[in-house]
Amino acid sequence: MSKRILIIEDEQVLADLLVKKLEEEGYTVELARDGAQGMDKLREADEASLPNLLLLDMMLPGMPGIEILEEMNTRGLIERVPVVIISNSGQPVEIDRARELGVRDWLVKTEFDPLEVIEKVRGQIG
Amino acid sequence: MPAGRRSVSRIRAQMVEERTAPQEPEGKEERKIKTLLEDISLLERYVHELSVFFPLPLCFVSPLGVILEVNPAFEEMFGFKFHELIGEPLEKILAKEKTEALVQETLREHPVHGQEMEFRAQNGSLIPVGVFTKARKDEQGQILGLFISLLDLRELKKTNEELKETAQALQVERDQLAQLQRAVEVLLISKERPFEEMFDDLAAILSAALGASALAIWRPTDDGIGLSPAFNWKLSDRYMRYFREHPLPMRGGTIVGQSAHSRDAMFTSDLFRDIRATPEAWASGTLQAIQKEGVVSLASFPLLVNGELFGVLNIYFDRTHEFPESERRVLRVAAHTASIAIGNAQYQEELKNTQLALMNMLEDTDEALRRVEAERNRTQLIIAHLTDGLVVLENDARISLVNPRAEDMFRLPAKALLGKRFSELGTEERLRGLAKALAAEGELFRAEVSLGEDVVAEVTDAEFGEKEGSRQRMIILHDITREKQVERLKTEFVSLAAHQLRTPLAAIKWTLRMLLDGDLGDLNKEQEEFIGKTYRSNERMIGLINDLLDVTRIEEGRYLSRPEPGKIDDILSGLVNTYEEDAERKGVTLSLELPPEGLPLLMIDEEKIRLVFQNLLENALHYTPKGGSIEVAVQRAEHEIKVSVRDSGIGIPPGQQGRIFQKFFRADNAKRVDTEGSGLGLYVSKNIVEAHEGRIWFESKPKGGTVFFVVLPVKG
Numbered sequence: 001m002s003k004r005i006l007i008i009e010d011e012q013v014l015a016d017l018l019v020k021k022l023e024e025e026g027y028t029v030e031l032a033r034d035g036a037q038g039m040d041k042l043r044e045a046d047e048a049s050l051p052n053l054l055l056l057d058m059m060l061p062g063m064p065g066i067e068i069l070e071e072m073n074t075r076g077l078i079e080r081v082p083v084v085i086i087s088n089s090g091q092p093v094e095i096d097r098a099r100e101l102g103v104r105d106w107l108v109k110t111e112f113d114p115l116e117v118i119e120k121v122r123g124q125i126g
Numbered sequence: 127m128p129a130g131r132r133s134v135s136r137i138r139a140q141m142v143e144e145r146t147a148p149q150e151p152e153g154k155e156e157r158k159i160k161t162l163l164e165d166i167s168l169l170e171r172y173v174h175e176l177s178v179f180f181p182l183p184l185c186f187v188s189p190l191g192v193i194l195e196v197n198p199a200f201e202e203m204f205g206f207k208f209h210e211l212i213g214e215p216l217e218k219i220l221a222k223e224k225t226e227a228l229v230q231e232t233l234r235e236h237p238v239h240g241q242e243m244e245f246r247a248q249n250g251s252l253i254p255v256g257v258f259t260k261a262r263k264d265e266q267g268q269i270l271g272l273f274i275s276l277l278d279l280r281e282l283k284k285t286n287e288e289l290k291e292t293a294q295a296l297q298v299e300r301d302q303l304a305q306l307q308r309a310v311e312v313l314l315i316s317k318e319r320p321f322e323e324m325f326d327d328l329a330a331i332l333s334a335a336l337g338a339s340a341l342a343i344w345r346p347t348d349d350g351i352g353l354s355p356a357f358n359w360k361l362s363d364r365y366m367r368y369f370r371e372h373p374l375p376m377r378g379g380t381i382v383g384q385s386a387h388s389r390d391a392m393f394t395s396d397l398f399r400d401i402r403a404t405p406e407a408w409a410s411g412t413l414q415a416i417q418k419e420g421v422v423s424l425a426s427f428p429l430l431v432n433g434e435l436f437g438v439l440n441i442y443f444d445r446t447h448e449f450p451e452s453e454r455r456v457l458r459v460a461a462h463t464a465s466i467a468i469g470n471a472q473y474q475e476e477l478k479n480t481q482l483a484l485m486n487m488l489e490d491t492d493e494a495l496r497r498v499e500a501e502r503n504r505t506q507l508i509i510a511h512l513t514d515g516l517v518v519l520e521n522d523a524r525i526s527l528v529n530p531r532a533e534d535m536f537r538l539p540a541k542a543l544l545g546k547r548f549s550e551l552g553t554e555e556r557l558r559g560l561a562k563a564l565a566a567e568g569e570l571f572r573a574e575v576s577l578g579e580d581v582v583a584e585v586t587d588a589e590f591g592e593k594e595g596s597r598q599r600m601i602i603l604h605d606i607t608r609e610k611q612v613e614r615l616k617t618e619f620v621s622l623a624a625h626q627l628r629t630p631l632a633a634i635k636w637t638l639r640m641l642l643d644g645d646l647g648d649l650n651k652e653q654e655e656f657i658g659k660t661y662r663s664n665e666r667m668i669g670l671i672n673d674l675l676d677v678t679r680i681e682e683g684r685y686l687s688r689p690e691p692g693k694i695d696d697i698l699s700g701l702v703n704t705y706e707e708d709a710e711r712k713g714v715t716l717s718l719e720l721p722p723e724g725l726p727l728l729m730i731d732e733e734k735i736r737l738v739f740q741n742l743l744e745n746a747l748h749y750t751p752k753g754g755s756i757e758v759a760v761q762r763a764e765h766e767i768k769v770s771v772r773d774s775g776i777g778i779p780p781g782q783q784g785r786i787f788q789k790f791f792r793a794d795n796a797k798r799v800d801t802e803g804s805g806l807g808l809y810v811s812k813n814i815v816e817a818h819e820g821r822i823w824f825e826s827k828p829k830g831g832t833v834f835f836v837v838l839p840v841k842g
Contacts, residue, residue: 011629011632011633013633013636013637014629014632014633014636017633017636017637017640020645021640021645024645059622088627088628088629088632089628090675091679108628109628109629109632109635109636110628110631110632110635110668110671110672111668113635113636113639114636114639114640114645115639115643
């Protein structure tokens with residue numbers, strides 16, 4: 001059974017490239033194009049359907065990444081689903097806050113390319 | 127013929143008659159008589175000589191008042207001849223009633239003794255005499271007449287009269303002196319009065335006492351060589367004006383000049399006959415002016431005040447006036463007194479000035495008090511209108527002052543706060559945070575404290591004094607709610623901008639990468655070449671955006687994250703490794719020299735410090751031509767570490783070296799090598815180094831290469 005990855009990312013090109021790359025790597029990828037939608041998926045998921053990893057953009061329509069993290073924290077989801085942030089922002093304040101909430105890694109999109117992202121994912125969930 | 131002789135001869139004649147009557151022959155009796163006669167004759171001569179010699183007038187008068195005998199002194203006194211008196215009644219020379227009284231009294235055994243009477247002389251004048259009388263009787267007690275002796279009182283009377291006159295003169299002088307004394311008193315007493323007034327009084331008194339017609343004080347002219355009248359009493363304006371325009375020289379030639387020059391009093395009873403009235407004085411018009419004024423006589427007295435010539439006091443008379451010694455004395459005293467009075471007046475003036483100065487000082491003090499008061503009011507106003515909240519803690523941290531802004535921020539009135547401690551006010555929701563901060567912090571601190579939900583204040587707690595053994599502190603609450611909002615908005619904006627710009631760049635980057643990696647199908651050589659170039663352009667764009675974001679953050683003052691212990695040697699080794707390949711490709715040698723004893727950990731933001739050396743190395747690589755070298759070396763000092771990055775590159779033009787750390791600045795020769803480049807690298811580097819309390823500088827020669835030095839402190 002392949003590992004499930006949930007991507008919450010509104011930028012279509014990036015999202016598509018990521019999905020394509022990760023599927024090629026053998027992951028089961030689910031994509032949400034706005035924050036609220038992504039959060040719904042997390043809320044609705046039972047133990048079996050919870051993703052093994054969440055790739056989360058911070059600036060999202062519907063519901064900002066930080067709120068998703070806060071809710072996951074409240075729901076105790078963050079311990080069970082490792083989160084890697086893929087963001088355009090690299091502001092220390094945001095990064096610090098995210099780390100406090102239990103985020104595993106923070107990637108600035110312009111500083112990485114898809115291959116590197118996949119390496120990070122492997123690092124987290126194998 | 128002397129009276130005494132006459133009367134004795136009569137006795138002798140009688141005796142001769144008695145002798146010749148019996149006609150007896152000269153015998154014993156005759157000899158006796160002859161001896162007696164001789165005795166009488168001797169006595170007669172004696173009496174005669176005595177009466178002639180006797181200097182006092184003497185006469186013998188019959189009981190009926192007929193003059194029987196007078197002596198030469200008597201004749202001389204009244205100017206009568208002997209025969210004009212003998213046989214004449216005494217009334218001829220003495221008033222009738224006086225004569226009768228004198229004769230009667232004397233005959234009644236009441237002789238007169240020194241009674242003063244007046245006898246009429248031959249020329250009709252009355253001669254005062256003292257009268258002495260004595261009745262003369264014979265053996266039987268029959269009154270024969272009376273002697274009258276006179277004492278000439280004329281000299282005595284004259285002396286008396288003179289004495290009286292002298293006494294009168296003395297009285298006058300005494301009066302003058304008294305008046306002058308009054309003048310002196312006026313001058314001395316009138317300390318409070320202006321000198322002009324005193325001068326007028328003095329003049330009036332001298333005029334009354336001496337008959338002076340005018341007075342003036344002449345003062346030295348500004349140049350000190352002349353004199354002109356300054357104060358005057360009863361002198362005409364014309365006279366004053368003339369001598370003000372024509373000052374008299376301070377030397378001989380004029381009375382006033384000579385007096386000033388010799389510092390001695392000068393007198394002239396008649397100016398125009400005075401030998402000092404020189405032809406020059408006439409020629410210059412001086413005397414004419416005086417003559418016109420009607421002045422004839424003059425006295426000049428130098429007025430010396432504290433040994434200095436104040437001026438000359440002139441006393442004028444409109445007639446000739448002798449100055450008797452007594453008057454001169456008095457005038458000298460008056461002048462001297464005037465000097466003293468002037469001295470006094472000057473002293474008073476000084477006193478007045480001193481008093482004025484004191485008054486001014488008092489006023490100044492008042493003014494200072496008013497200023498202090500105003501300042502206090504102002505301070506109170508400032509405190510009241512301060513846009514910051516202000517709370518003063520005194521008397522064991524009790525609130526003693528709360529300004530209106532603080533009341534607003536606390537949402538509590540001052541009366542609910544005064545006299546309380548913040549520790550007691552912790553129950554108030556809004557004050558909880560502040561109470562906690564004040565309790566926790568040391569003596570002086572600055573902290574951000576939330577007051578309720580909606581206000582954030584930057585709180586400064588500062589001690590400013592001590593009162594009654596207790597620290598005085600002021601708590602300043604600077605409302606930073608708005609700044610906080612702005613800060614948040616800015617952060618949001620930067621995030622947004624970063625997102626907006628970076629998202630498409632990231633999309634391009636990822637797509638191009640996948641294309642290049644062949645993930646989206648194989649590319650032919652030309653395609654691969656173009657896409658590779660595009661990828662690198664995009665990377666530069668991303669770099670530029672990153673630099674801009676860094677600059678924004680630097681300017682917001684929140685660029686550095688918290689420093690942590692880091693190893694500078696690791697950072698440098700890593701970077702040298704990274705760039706070794708590039709250097710080799712470019713034909714430039716790159717070396718790193720670390721001290722063998724190793725390096726201490728530094729408190730650094732590792733990522734930012736890496737960026738600094740990355741910038742320096744990239745620049746060195748970029749601007750060092752093929753065959754050159756880049757040497758990175760580290761030196762260790764006691765409290766710091768010095769890193770040098772030396773290249774043999776194009777150098778920095780001397781005229782542009784001062785601007786090299788400026789934002790967006792790129793040297794001309796650098797632009798020629800490479801048109802790309804943001805001009806932000808060194809600006810960002812400098813900010814990073816300085817945020818670490820380090821220093822960055824360089825030494826460079828055109829075409830002679832550049833060395834950049836970075837010094838970072840070693841802490842604790």
